[in-house]
Amino acid sequence: MTTALDFHFDFVSPYGYFAAEHVAALGQGLGRPVRFRPFHMRAVMKEHLGVTQALADLPLKGGYIRRDVRRTAAFHGLPYAPAPTAGFSSVNASRVFTLLAPLDETRAQAYALSVFRSHHAWGRSPNTWAECVALAEAAGFAASDANEATHGARARAAYQQATQDAVAAGVWGTPSFVLDGELFWGFDRMDFIAQWAQRHTAA
Amino acid sequence: MTTALDFHFDFVSPYGYFAAEHVAALGQGLGRPVRFRPFHMRAVMKEHLGVTQALADLPLKGGYIRRDVRRTAAFHGLPYAPAPTAGFSSVNASRVFTLLAPLDETRAQAYALSVFRSHHAWGRSPNTWAECVALAEAAGFAASDANEATHGARARAAYQQATQDAVAAGVWGTPSFVLDGELFWGFDRMDFIAQWAQRHTAA
Numbered sequence: 001m002t003t004a005l006d007f008h009f010d011f012v013s014p015y016g017y018f019a020a021e022h023v024a025a026l027g028q029g030l031g032r033p034v035r036f037r038p039f040h041m042r043a044v045m046k047e048h049l050g051v052t053q054a055l056a057d058l059p060l061k062g063g064y065i066r067r068d069v070r071r072t073a074a075f076h077g078l079p080y081a082p083a084p085t086a087g088f089s090s091v092n093a094s095r096v097f098t099l100l101a102p103l104d105e106t107r108a109q110a111y112a113l114s115v116f117r118s119h120h121a122w123g124r125s126p127n128t129w130a131e132c133v134a135l136a137e138a139a140g141f142a143a144s145d146a147n148e149a150t151h152g153a154r155a156r157a158a159y160q161q162a163t164q165d166a167v168a169a170g171v172w173g174t175p176s177f178v179l180d181g182e183l184f185w186g187f188d189r190m191d192f193i194a195q196w197a198q199r200h201t202a203a
Numbered sequence: 204m205t206t207a208l209d210f211h212f213d214f215v216s217p218y219g220y221f222a223a224e225h226v227a228a229l230g231q232g233l234g235r236p237v238r239f240r241p242f243h244m245r246a247v248m249k250e251h252l253g254v255t256q257a258l259a260d261l262p263l264k265g266g267y268i269r270r271d272v273r274r275t276a277a278f279h280g281l282p283y284a285p286a287p288t289a290g291f292s293s294v295n296a297s298r299v300f301t302l303l304a305p306l307d308e309t310r311a312q313a314y315a316l317s318v319f320r321s322h323h324a325w326g327r328s329p330n331t332w333a334e335c336v337a338l339a340e341a342a343g344f345a346a347s348d349a350n351e352a353t354h355g356a357r358a359r360a361a362y363q364q365a366t367q368d369a370v371a372a373g374v375w376g377t378p379s380f381v382l383d384g385e386l387f388w389g390f391d392r393m394d395f396i397a398q399w400a401q402r403h404t405a406a
Binding site for chain 1: 247251252253261262263264266267270271274278370373374375376386388389391392395398399402
């Protein structure tokens with residue numbers, strides 16, 4: 001049985017966006033399906049790391065990260081023009097994703113990419129449920145697939161579960177990857193994952 | 204004029220050890236001399252990041268880091284058998300380095316590598332001034348070059364200055380690299396530095 005490469009991320013993360021743009025190619029190289037698992041980074045930081053401040057607001061580190069994000073985007077030729085981080089909540093976008101993925105993982109990943117691009121490249125902040133449903137429709141879903149009145153409670157529970165699953169897998173940062181139980185953190189570790197897999201997985 | 208690649212590190216850092224084993228090759232590839240700049244990571248964490256807990260002691264993150272350090276060492280074929288981190292202070296080793304570097308940077312780097320290997324590969328903790336002088340002698344210095352009674356005060360001041368210089372250069376983690384004013388953090392960014400330099404420096 002071929003197990004998936006799990007891709008854990010929060011839509012607020014610029015490195016998550018870069019990773020999302022590359023993860024399909026990584027999965028293909030590995031010969032593994034990719035499973036997108038949005039989780040709630042702020043909840044993990046608060047409940048498990050004891051951190052309440054956003055990375056970008058830390059002295060020294062915040063300035064470096066902002067510079068590195070722009071440098072990384074330029075290096076990979078990815079458009080990068082984010083809306084203000086403070087004005088974006090990934091909660092509804094993630095909840096809607098949990099409804100879409102069981103219906104069609106491929107289209108759900110296209111939806112996820114459009115959320116990432118929307119915030120990090122097109123300067124928007126799809127905060128409301130309705131905005132997220134519009135992105136789902138653009139990815140080929142029916143509006144009823146993600147109707148809030150019908151499915152909202154299930155989506156909230158699934159998102160909480162995804163966050164708990166991420167923590168149970170050892171995830172503490174975004175983006176993270178889990179391959180055969182091995183955890184990797186960071187966009188800049190994606191090349192390493194391919195090399196690691198070559199050494200550690202049977203042909 | 205060819206400016207140096209500055210390599211900022213704390214001897215306690217395992218990723219600093221891995222970086223130290225590779226930085227000479229990076230400098231050669233760049234055609235730049237490498238300048239070793241040990242700094243006091245704990246002081247930077249406490250005074251500038253508001254962090255008092257060691258990375259390895261954080262929940263979730265600590266376990267990942269320990270695993271990643273072993274995985275990284277194995278991947279690069281570097282011996283890794285550290286003495287307990289809690290029993291090692293890099294302060295005297297760093298102070299002694301500040302006395303050696305102005306005399307002979309090449310030998311001082313050999314001394315620095317022996318400090319790194321001593322702690323991270325050979326399970327020792329060169330905490331005392333005398334132990335550090337012994338490593339300096341093994342690297343070709345005279346014991347008098349790093350005599351504590353004669354030079355101790357100067358070494359303490361130079362180490363404080365190196366830490367202030369690191370912060371002034373934007374450094375907040377170990378290892379970090381500064382090339383032409385551009386800051387890079389992390390052992391796993393060393394390949395990126397070479398690629399970045401190719402794009403950004405004139406021939």
